[in-house]
Amino acid sequence: MKSKITLKKIAKEFDVSISTVSKALKDSHEISEEVKEKIQAFAKYYHYKPNSLALNLRNQKTKTIGVIIPQIVHHFFTKVISGIEQVANKNGYNVMICMSMDSYEKEVLNMDMLANGVVDGIIVSVAKETEEKENYSHFRDLIYNGIPLVMFDRVIDEIKCSKVLTNDLDGGYLATKHLINIGCKRIAILTTPDFVTVGNLRLEGYKNALENSLIPFDEDLVLKIDEDKNIEEQIKTLFSLKEPPDGIFGVNEIYAAYAMKYARKQGYDVPEDISILGFTDGLISQFSTPTLSTVAQHGNTMGQKAVELLLNEIEYQDTDYQHQTKVVETDLILRESTKKL
Amino acid sequence: MKSKITLKKIAKEFDVSISTVSKALKDSHEISEEVKEKIQAFAKYYHYKPNSLALNLRNQKTKTIGVIIPQIVHHFFTKVISGIEQVANKNGYNVMICMSMDSYEKEVLNMDMLANGVVDGIIVSVAKETEEKENYSHFRDLIYNGIPLVMFDRVIDEIKCSKVLTNDLDGGYLATKHLINIGCKRIAILTTPDFVTVGNLRLEGYKNALENSLIPFDEDLVLKIDEDKNIEEQIKTLFSLKEPPDGIFGVNEIYAAYAMKYARKQGYDVPEDISILGFTDGLISQFSTPTLSTVAQHGNTMGQKAVELLLNEIEYQDTDYQHQTKVVETDLILRESTKKL
DNA sequence: TATCAACACGAAAACGTTTTCGTTTCATTT
DNA sequence: AAATGAAACGAAAACGTTTTCGTGTTGATA
Incomplete structure (x- = not known):
C-alpha cells in the first residue's frame, strides 16, 4: 500500500521546507504565486488531507x-x-x-x-x-x-x-393516574430491579398516584422483572393472583408488550378487560395490536x-x-x- | 479547570527528564528503584494516563x-x-x-x-x-x-x-417460494425504489421464485414504496386492485407491518385471507399481532x-x-x- | 593505575501539523 | 552610499509520547 501523503513528503518533492508547504496550502501571502500553484496542484493530485491526530494534538482539542x-x-x-x-x-x-x-x-x-x-x-x-x-x-x-x-x-x-x-416520577404518576381515571381498580406495575433508578422513580410516581386517589398500595401488584429469566413466566404470576389486575403499567415498552401478549393469550380483551400502558414511544408501541398507549420520553x-x-x-x-x-x-x-x- | 497531567509536568516536578519519567512508568530496569517508586506514586496519585493522540501519532495506528x-x-x-x-x-x-x-x-x-x-x-x-x-x-x-x-x-x-x-436474492426467493407453497396465488411485493440494491435483489429473488413455479409476473403487484410519502396510502392501491393479493412479501419489516395493519383494518384475516412475510427479524416482527413471519438476516x-x-x-x-x-x-x-x- | 562494565539517567529524533519569528535577497528611497 | 522595506522563504517550538543512543559516574578488575 502507498502510505499517506504528508507535508514532509511534499516538501521533499519540491525541495522546500515544511512550513512553506503548510503556508502554500493555506494560500498564505507569504508564499509566491508560482510556488503556491505547483504545491497546491501536487497536493490536490495526491489527495492530501491534514492528519487529524497531529492537528488535534497541536490544537489540544478534537x-x-x-x-x-x-x-x-x-x-x-x-x-x-x-x-x-x-x-x-x-x-x-x-x-x-x-x-x-x-x-x-x-x-x-x-x-x-x-x-x-x-x-x-x-x-x-x-x-x-x-x-x-x-x-x-x-x-x-x-x-x-x-x-x-x-x-x-x-x-x-x-x-x-x-x-x-x-x-420519570411524573411519568409514572401520569401513567398510573390515567389508568385510575379510566376506571382501573387493581393496577399492577412491571418494573426493574431496585438498583435501576429510573425504574424506581417510575415506581414512586405509581405509588404517588395511588396515594393521591386513596387506593391502597398492594405489594403483590409490583413485579420486578429479572431480565435474565423468562419474562413471560414472571408475568404469569400476576395473572394467577386471586384478584388479577385490570390495569398494567410497564416501565418500558417491552414489558408492556409482553404483558399484553400474555393477557390476550389468556383470553383477556385489551382494553376492555384490562388496560395496558407502557413507557417510551418505540416501534413496538406503534406496531403492536392493539397499539400501545404509552408515556413518551422525547x-x-x-x-x-x-x-x-x-x-x-x-x-x-x-x-x-x-x-x-x-x-x-x-x-x-x-x-x-x-x-x- | 486543572489541565491534564503529562510526562513533562511530572518531569518538572522531580527535576528529571521526560524520558526518565516515561521509563519509570514503564518500570524500566534503567531507572533506579528509588526514582521509579516516587514517580509511580506521583503518577498514580494524579491519575496519569498517556495521551492517546500522542500515542497514536507516534505508533501510526489508533x-x-x-x-x-x-x-x-x-x-x-x-x-x-x-x-x-x-x-x-x-x-x-x-x-x-x-x-x-x-x-x-x-x-x-x-x-x-x-x-x-x-x-x-x-x-x-x-x-x-x-x-x-x-x-x-x-x-x-x-x-x-x-x-x-x-x-x-x-x-x-x-x-x-x-x-x-x-x-438477498436467495432471501427473496425463499420468502416468495414459501408463500407459493402455502397456496398463495397472487403475491404482491413491497419493495424500495430502484436504486436501492438490496431491494432490487430481493425483487429478483421474488421474480425467480414466480418463474420457477410458472406463475406469471404481474407488474401491478410490485409496489415501490416512496418513504417520503404516506406509506398507508401507497399500500391502499394494492388492495383496490380488481384482484387483490392473497400474499404479501415486504422487503423489510416495516413495510410488512404496515401491510398487515392495513389488511386487518380492511377486515382481512391474517393469515387466513392473506399471508404476510417480512424481511429482517426485528422487534416489530416479534411483538406484532399476529407475529410476523420473516426472513432473518443475522x-x-x-x-x-x-x-x-x-x-x-x-x-x-x-x-x-x-x-x-x-x-x-x-x-x-x-x-x-x-x-x- | 589504567581499563572495563554496570548503572542511572539525559538528549534527541520521530510521528504531522501550525505558527511565530527570524533571515536572506533585492529593490527602492533619502 | 546608506538606510529602509518588502517579498519569500526557513528554523524551530509546540502538542505528548516512546525509544535509541549517548554520557557521566561509580565500582571492580587486571
Whole structure:
C-alpha cells in the first residue's frame, strides 16, 4: 500500500521546507504565486488531507464528543443519539458512540479510552452494573481531569455534573393516574430491579398516584422483572393472583408488550378487560395490536439538550461554570391498549 | 479547570527528564528503584494516563475502527453494530460509530474525518443517496490512501474491497417460494425504489421464485414504496386492485407491518385471507399481532465477519491482500402471519 | 593505575501539523 | 552610499509520547 501523503513528503518533492508547504496550502501571502500553484496542484493530485491526530494534538482539542450508552438496540437510545448528532454536527462537532453493554468494566474501558485526548467531552447514560455496584470513581477521575461530562436518563446524584433527565416520577404518576381515571381498580406495575433508578422513580410516581386517589398500595401488584429469566413466566404470576389486575403499567415498552401478549393469550380483551400502558414511544408501541398507549420520553430532545449543556461546559472550561440539570417532561400518548375516558 | 497531567509536568516536578519519567512508568530496569517508586506514586496519585493522540501519532495506528451506517434506528443495523463491537473488542480494538442519515454529504464528511488518522480501517453500509447519485469517489480516495475498507449489506460492486452481504436474492426467493407453497396465488411485493440494491435483489429473488413455479409476473403487484410519502396510502392501491393479493412479501419489516395493519383494518384475516412475510427479524416482527413471519438476516454475524475481514486487511496491509466477499445466508422464521403448510 | 562494565539517567529524533519569528535577497528611497 | 522595506522563504517550538543512543559516574578488575 502507498502510505499517506504528508507535508514532509511534499516538501521533499519540491525541495522546500515544511512550513512553506503548510503556508502554500493555506494560500498564505507569504508564499509566491508560482510556488503556491505547483504545491497546491501536487497536493490536490495526491489527495492530501491534514492528519487529524497531529492537528488535534497541536490544537489540544478534537472537535469530537464521546457518547457512552448501555445498549444500542433500545429505541430510546437511538433517538437520543439522533438528537445528539443533530446538535453536534450543527456546531461542527463529530460524535463517537461507544456501548457499555450495561457492563461496568466496559463502561470504564470506554471512558478511559475516550478521556485521553480522543474527545473534548463525554455524554453518558450509566450502565446497570455500575448502578448496582455503586462504583463511580471513573466519573470522578474524569471530572478531576477537567473533562466535561454530561449524564442523561440514567444519572448519578452523587456525581457533580450537568444532567438531562426524564421526569420519570411524573411519568409514572401520569401513567398510573390515567389508568385510575379510566376506571382501573387493581393496577399492577412491571418494573426493574431496585438498583435501576429510573425504574424506581417510575415506581414512586405509581405509588404517588395511588396515594393521591386513596387506593391502597398492594405489594403483590409490583413485579420486578429479572431480565435474565423468562419474562413471560414472571408475568404469569400476576395473572394467577386471586384478584388479577385490570390495569398494567410497564416501565418500558417491552414489558408492556409482553404483558399484553400474555393477557390476550389468556383470553383477556385489551382494553376492555384490562388496560395496558407502557413507557417510551418505540416501534413496538406503534406496531403492536392493539397499539400501545404509552408515556413518551422525547429522546431526541434529551440528546439535543445534553449536547447543548456539554458544549457550554467545553467552551467555558476556564471559568467556574455552574452545572445544570434539565428535566424533560413526558407526554401521555393514548392509543388502543387503554380504555377511552 | 486543572489541565491534564503529562510526562513533562511530572518531569518538572522531580527535576528529571521526560524520558526518565516515561521509563519509570514503564518500570524500566534503567531507572533506579528509588526514582521509579516516587514517580509511580506521583503518577498514580494524579491519575496519569498517556495521551492517546500522542500515542497514536507516534505508533501510526489508533486501534480503532470506524463504522458508518445509514441509520441507527434500524434494528438490523444495531445488531450489526453489536456484532462489530464483540469481535473488535476481543481483538483490542475500539469502535467509532457514525451515521450518514442516508445522506451522501454526511457520508463523505464522516469518511473524511475518519480517514485522516482517526481510525485504522472503516466499515460502511452505503447511504441511499450515494446509491442514487452513484458518486463513489470518496471510496476510491480511501482505498487510494491505503485505508482498509469493508462494505456490508449495502455494497457497491464497482468498488474493489472486501464485502459482507446478505444473500438477498436467495432471501427473496425463499420468502416468495414459501408463500407459493402455502397456496398463495397472487403475491404482491413491497419493495424500495430502484436504486436501492438490496431491494432490487430481493425483487429478483421474488421474480425467480414466480418463474420457477410458472406463475406469471404481474407488474401491478410490485409496489415501490416512496418513504417520503404516506406509506398507508401507497399500500391502499394494492388492495383496490380488481384482484387483490392473497400474499404479501415486504422487503423489510416495516413495510410488512404496515401491510398487515392495513389488511386487518380492511377486515382481512391474517393469515387466513392473506399471508404476510417480512424481511429482517426485528422487534416489530416479534411483538406484532399476529407475529410476523420473516426472513432473518443475522446482522450479528454480518458485523462479526465484517470486522474479521477488516482486521485481516489492517494486518496484511503491505502484502497484496486479496479482497474477499462473504455471503451470509438467510433463514425463514415462520410465525403467525403466514398460513401453515 | 589504567581499563572495563554496570548503572542511572539525559538528549534527541520521530510521528504531522501550525505558527511565530527570524533571515536572506533585492529593490527602492533619502 | 546608506538606510529602509518588502517579498519569500526557513528554523524551530509546540502538542505528548516512546525509544535509541549517548554520557557521566561509580565500582571492580587486571
